[in-house]
Amino acid sequence: MNPLMKFAIVMVIALELTFIKSVTINLIIIGVSAFLYLFLKLSWKQWLWLFILPLLPGFGSWFSLMYFGTGDHVHMAWVMLTRVFAYLWLGGLFTLKLTEERDVFLATLEQKAKLSATFVYALVGVLNFMPAVNQQIKTIRVASQMRGQTLHIWQAQLYFKAILSAIRWSQNLAEGMVSHGFTEGAPRTHLQVVSIAKRDWLILIIILIAFQLLLIPNWY
Amino acid sequence: MSYVVTNLIVEDVHFSYPTGKVLSHVSLKLKPNSFNLLVGPSGSGKSTLLKLLSGLYPTFSGGTLDGKLTLDGYDINDIVPFQRVARLGYLFQNPTRQFVMQTPFEELRFSLENLQVTPTDMTDRIEKVLETVGMTDFTHHDLSTLSGGEKQKIALAAALAMDSEYLLLDEPFANVDPVARLQLIQAIKHYQQQGKTILITDHDWSGYTDMIDDVFVMNHGHLHQADEAERTKILHEVPIQTQIKTALPNEQEHIIELKKVALKNGTRQLLRNTSLAIPKEKRILITGPNGVGKSTLFSTLVKLYPYSGLITYNQQDIAKRKIAQHVRDIALVFQNAEQQFVAMTMAEELIQAQQFSNHPEIWTDETITEILTQLNLVDLRQHVVYQLSGGQQKKLQVLLMLIVGTPTLLFDEPLAGLDNDSQQCLLNIIADFTTRQHQTVLVISHQLQAVTDWFDFHLHFENEQLSYVGGEV
Numbered sequence: 001m002n003p004l005m006k007f008a009i010v011m012v013i014a015l016e017l018t019f020i021k022s023v024t025i026n027l028i029i030i031g032v033s034a035f036l037y038l039f040l041k042l043s044w045k046q047w048l049w050l051f052i053l054p055l056l057p058g059f060g061s062w063f064s065l066m067y068f069g070t071g072d073h074v075h076m077a078w079v080m081l082t083r084v085f086a087y088l089w090l091g092g093l094f095t096l097k098l099t100e101e102r103d104v105f106l107a108t109l110e111q112k113a114k115l116s117a118t119f120v121y122a123l124v125g126v127l128n129f130m131p132a133v134n135q136q137i138k139t140i141r142v143a144s145q146m147r148g149q150t151l152h153i154w155q156a157q158l159y160f161k162a163i164l165s166a167i168r169w170s171q172n173l174a175e176g177m178v179s180h181g182f183t184e185g186a187p188r189t190h191l192q193v194v195s196i197a198k199r200d201w202l203i204l205i206i207i208l209i210a211f212q213l214l215l216i217p218n219w220y
Numbered sequence: 221m222s223y224v225v226t227n228l229i230v231e232d233v234h235f236s237y238p239t240g241k242v243l244s245h246v247s248l249k250l251k252p253n254s255f256n257l258l259v260g261p262s263g264s265g266k267s268t269l270l271k272l273l274s275g276l277y278p279t280f281s282g283g284t285l286d287g288k289l290t291l292d293g294y295d296i297n298d299i300v301p302f303q304r305v306a307r308l309g310y311l312f313q314n315p316t317r318q319f320v321m322q323t324p325f326e327e328l329r330f331s332l333e334n335l336q337v338t339p340t341d342m343t344d345r346i347e348k349v350l351e352t353v354g355m356t357d358f359t360h361h362d363l364s365t366l367s368g369g370e371k372q373k374i375a376l377a378a379a380l381a382m383d384s385e386y387l388l389l390d391e392p393f394a395n396v397d398p399v400a401r402l403q404l405i406q407a408i409k410h411y412q413q414q415g416k417t418i419l420i421t422d423h424d425w426s427g428y429t430d431m432i433d434d435v436f437v438m439n440h441g442h443l444h445q446a447d448e449a450e451r452t453k454i455l456h457e458v459p460i461q462t463q464i465k466t467a468l469p470n471e472q473e474h475i476i477e478l479k480k481v482a483l484k485n486g487t488r489q490l491l492r493n494t495s496l497a498i499p500k501e502k503r504i505l506i507t508g509p510n511g512v513g514k515s516t517l518f519s520t521l522v523k524l525y526p527y528s529g530l531i532t533y534n535q536q537d538i539a540k541r542k543i544a545q546h547v548r549d550i551a552l553v554f555q556n557a558e559q560q561f562v563a564m565t566m567a568e569e570l571i572q573a574q575q576f577s578n579h580p581e582i583w584t585d586e587t588i589t590e591i592l593t594q595l596n597l598v599d600l601r602q603h604v605v606y607q608l609s610g611g612q613q614k615k616l617q618v619l620l621m622l623i624v625g626t627p628t629l630l631f632d633e634p635l636a637g638l639d640n641d642s643q644q645c646l647l648n649i650i651a652d653f654t655t656r657q658h659q660t661v662l663v664i665s666h667q668l669q670a671v672t673d674w675f676d677f678h679l680h681f682e683n684e685q686l687s688y689v690g691g692e693v
Contacts, residue, residue: 121320121330128322132364142524144562145544146551147624148576161562168558168606175280176318180327180378181305181334188333191342 003098003105004113005200009207010094016211017086021075024219026082033089046096050089058084075220102127104194111194118184125173137162226292226307226385228273228417233287235268235277239603242268242283246443248436250386250417255409255431258421259454260438261639262611263596266421267313269438270388273419274310275299302334309384313391313610313637315371316556324350324374325359331378349377352407354400365485368395368555368633369510376404380411387411389420391610394636395555397509397666402427423639424667426458457640464505464668466678466690475500475628475660476521476550478686481529483513483520490516492684493529503654503661503674508681514664515555517681518630522552533628551626555633557613558606560620566608567601569620578625579657591619594645610637618646622653628660635667643667647674 017026037050058081065077098105106124109115140161144151151158230248234241243265250256260266271277275296278285289296291307312318321327328346337345350356353373358366366374372395379387389408393401405428412418412431425432435446435454446454476498483491490513498504508514519525521533523543531538533550554560563569570588577583592598595615600608608616618634634650635643651674654661665671678690 125320128320128364139524139559142522142543142547143554143559146522146547146626147560147562147572147620148548149562149572150544157562164606165558171280172316172318173320175276175312176320178280178301179274179276179305179310179312179318180320180331181302181382182320182330183300183302183334186300186302186334187336189336189339189342190333191329191339193339 001203002108002194002196002200003094003101004108005196005204006094007105009204010090012208013211014087014090016215017083017090020215021079022219023075023078023082025214026079026086028214029086030082030089033086033093036093037089040093040097042096046092050092054084054088107190107192107194108196111190112196116185117182117188121177121182122173125170125177129169129173133162136165140165227290228308228386229288229290230273231288233269233272233285233289235265235272235283235285237281237283237607239607241441243272243441243443246287246441248443249445250419251433252417253412253415254417254433255412255428256417256419256434256436257425257432257454258419258436258438259423259639260421261596262615262637262642263609264438265441265443266438267390267609269443270310270390270419270421272296273386274308274388275301275304276310302336305331305382305384306335307384308386308388309379309382310388311375311379311390311392313394314556315368315375315395318375318378319363319371322362322364323360324355324363324377327363327374328378328381331382335382345381349381350374352380352410353377354403362486365488367511367513367515369397369400372396373400373404373510376407380407384416386417386419389418391421391423391637393422393424395510395633395666397507398668400510401666405431423637423643424458424669425455426669429455429458464671464675464678464690465673466505466675468688468690469497469499469502469677472499472502474498475534477530477532477535479530479532481520481527481531483516483525483527485513485516489684491681491686494686496679496686496688498660498662499677501658501660502676503651503663504677504679505671505675506662506664506679506681506686507666507668512681514681515632517686518552518632518662518664521630522547522550524552548626550628550630551621551624553618553621553629553631553634555636557610557617560617561605564604565601566597566603566605566616569605569616570601570623573620573623577623578627582625582653582656583623588619588623591649594649595619595642611639611642614638615642615646618650622650622657625653625657625659627658629654629662631661631663631665633664633666635665635671638667647671 061080062077065073065080069076106120110117110120140158141151228250230246233243233246235243246269258266268277272285272289277283291299296304319327321330325346329342332342332345350359353376355373355377358370363371372392376392393404396404408418409431432455435451437444437446474497479495481491481494506514516525520527523538523546538546561569563572574583589598597612597615600612605613605616614634614637621629634646638646677688679686680689
């Protein structure tokens with residue numbers, strides 16, 4: 001399925017979840033996500049993250065509502081706990097596969113969602129830069145050690161150098177884009193034309209309708 | 221052969237930064253389908269002129285431009301990038317600075333999409349230019365894992381793929397090994413034969429002297445076309461390729477030892493099962509083709525890159541040494557000069573280096589002023605280091621590391637992009653001070669003509685092996 005379509009489904013459902021105070025619905029979302037994860041062949045590390053990440057915010061809100069809340073607080077405590085899990089597991093359906101689908105996602109944003117190419121390629125540049133950041137910080141530290149100066153992680157000068165190199169880098173990126181012919185607002189051709197299959201639309205509609213129907217009964 | 225000629229006019233161009241004038245009264249006329257060489261000492265304004273022609277300046281510079289700079293009657297800066305690039309391609313001096321995408325294929329695709337090339341032609345065109353520069357095997361490699369020279373080849377491929385009528389090349393061969401250099405010269409020659417006009421800045425025109433039509437000379441921001449006599453004189457200044465004269469090391473005191481060391485870059489094996497020793501207080505040259513792993517070897521020696529096997533420094537396993545202590549004994553002079561800077565202005569950099577110098581008695585204010593004068597840097601003390609020209613940055617960087625006086629210095633292409641005089645001057649300074657400070661010097665360089673008698677020993681890196689060459693032939 002096209003990642004942008006996935007993104008749309010995830011966003012719509014997540015938005016609705018914010019207004020739904022139902023433990024059952026949240027559990028259904030978690031259950032369906034878990035079922036889908038079985039087909040996505042996650043690594044054990046990714047599973048671990050899925051369980052650990054929601055723990056703190058989930059139980060944090062559970063405890064505060066359970067013991068310090070008023071009114072419908074017991075119900076709401078469970079809603080909040082399951083909601084945090086539902087958000088993360090739902091979002092994971094999109095994000096955990098994003099590294100592999102990144103190029104298609106960005107191409108869809110540009111070609112189908114008509115997002116400005118400037119924004120899309122700036123994003124591409126940033127994403128390509130991310131892995132270099134760690135190495136860059138390391139190099140900056142060693143480079144200043146070679147000059148006799150040790151920069152510790154609490155020292156502002158380290159970040160000053162890092163920010164400076166980020167600024168240099170963004171300038172280089174802009175120059176690189178322009179020198180390779182990138183023009184804001186001008187039409188571009190595309191080697192890979194992204195098309196969204198009819199099937200994707202169908203799945204999107206079915207899932208969203210099914211989800212609305214699910215909301216009709218008065219769940220706990 | 222008939223082709224549409226785009227008319228490039230440069231008339232009475234002035235360019236200045238708030239800190240001073242860079243170009244004055246510059247006029248330039250390039251004959252259609254000609255091959256032009258632009259020469260001049262580093263910092264004279266060659267790169268600035270090329271960046272102005274390419275339309276990147278003044279937009280990306282903070283400077284002001286006066287005068288006429290037009291392409292077919294339109295102001296170069298008024299032409300939108302994709303139309304400008306279709307007529308005027310530009311290759312940056314610093315190869316790390318020009319990529320947007322992750323792989324060579326993606327980068328070229330990005331460029332061609334910008335130029336609105338028909339999608340069905342794209343793949344062909346990309347494959348063809350990558351073949352021209354000999355980088356087919358790297359089509360889908362991550363650009364960040366390529367060496368400086370390999371990146372330069374990809375950048376040239378991008379410029380060739382855009383098929384512009386004018387091609388502006390800013391020291392395209394500075395980080396390229398001699399074999400690849402000949403290959404790239406051929407590629408550029410072939411490109412010119414399709415009716416294109418080339419303007420190239422370089423300090424070493426050996427290998428393509430016979431291709432050059434006109435020679436332009438830049439001096440302190442003034443440009444003139446060399447007349448016949450001057451042209452002949454300049455073109456004869458080609459450095460003669462001579463044999464490097466070195467001996468093989470015999471039993472001596474060693475400073476660095478490698479025992480069964482192996483290096484890898486992703487899946488690429490760089491060094492295999494290599495054992496050798498580096499003698500103390502000597503000057504050692506390291507040569508080898510682009511991408512073979514020379515810079516990686518240096519990174520390894522300063523603990524910035526993982527390896528297998530055993531490396532010792534002064535008989536101590538470097539894996540067990542704390543990095544802060546280690547790099548006070550053995551420091552790297554980075555290929556990219558900007559990585560070496562810790563302050564904003566040249567004066568601040570110099571003060572910092574003096575403060576941490578291992579030999580403060582040598583580096584008095586007078587000595588520094590004298591060396592700055594020799595390097596033509598003396599008037600630039602208040603300049604921000606990031607605004608210096610490529611060559612000036614290189615010279616300052618080397619000076620700073622000499623002032624610090626680390627016992628072992630690893631120079632990664634210290635001569636790339638410098639004119640002959642600057643190269644000689646810098647080599648003399650390095651030789652003088654490293655001898656006085658009892659330093660061990662390792663140098664990666666492709667600029668071999670400058671260094672015939674300079675080194676004690678010569679290490680060659682090829683086919684996953686690093687070994688000494690030279691001695692009695």
